[in-house]
Amino acid sequence: MPQDDATVKRNARSERRAERRAEMVEAAMAAVRTHGAGVSVAEMAASAGITKPVLYRHFDDRADLQRAVGQRAAEDLMEKMAPALSEDLAPRAQIAAVVDAFLGGIEDEPELWRFVVHNPAERETATEIVEDVRGQIALVLSQLLGARLRAAGRDSGGAEAWAYGLVGMVQSAGDWWLERRTMSRADLTGYLTALIWDGAHGMLGEGEERSPVLRMVPADSDGVG
Structure with a gap:
């Protein structure tokens, strides 16, 4: 059924507004990269070439802006992790590929990660975003683990709980590493892979020998670079 002129104009305005909002989110992300996680709304508006009042025509408040930035950052992180989560390895x-992809994502955007996850100005919003990202990764990981367990003839009932536990552990280790940098990303990937694998290979019925938890497993083990 053809749309009338009023509907067409209304849809066009809505599309332009969505495009403009997306442009402002990108500008806000650029401001975070330039000014750090403590960036002000004024600095984010200036990055978009507008004033704060104009910015707030497109966002309800700072929390709404942070939520939009967080969602966009989460999409970028998931895109970087998608190959590791979907590849048949x-x-x-x-395990090593997923861990390294996550660490690589936060290493590439450290200030954006801090802004989204650890912003004290909007703690409740930050928690919502973290839970959303964690949920997206855990969902894919639990499906992967469940399929692996069933293929090995094992009980897959704990796959979701296991996935959330793994995601939380890697996130916490990543936060620590981002601040301390006492080892390379490859080393941390290796340590976390060794720790996870000690539990995973027994559950999956793999025949490889266990690696001592404290012995670093090279990040390129089993062909992962």
């Missing part, structure tokens, strides 16, 4: 290699 040996279990241990896939």
